[in-house]
Amino acid sequence: MIRLLLATFIFTTFMTHADVHVVVHPSNADTFDVTTVSRIFMGKNKSFPSGQPAIPVNxxxxxxxxxxxxxxxxxxxxxxIKAYWSKLLFTGKGQPPQQVVSEAEIVDLVSKNPNIIGFVSGDSAQNSNLKVVLSL
Known part of the structure; x- marks a missing residue:
């Protein structure tokens, strides 16, 4: 019985783990690290390292x-994150990233707009209309 419970716990733990791939338009030549991506998604940087505007999409x-x-x-x-954005919205100091519901929407937006940065899972990251700049 304990083995079954342990196996179930391990299985569900691994099944809920998702590979995260940060993606941009293929024309984006910038180099990204976790800090750069975090600053863009937290509204601290409004542009990519090259100076081009960055539009984060959750x-x-x-x-x-x-x-x-x-x-x-x-x-x-x-x-x-919700508390962080609530404070910035209340003080008028920032807007949270745009939100979409599906990975297909991220793929579509990023493939059409070189200013958008988003994240997808492993399956969607294989799309040739995207450039993976960070995988975690």
């Missing part, structure tokens, strides 16, 4: 992927 349909991105890139929980 994908909210896949909760496991969003949580993984928040944890690995932003080093914050969803509730911490």
């Amino acid at each position: 994908q909210t349909g896949n909760k496991a992927l969003l949580e993984e991105f928040n944890d690995k890139v932003l080093n914050k929980s969803s509730s911490q």
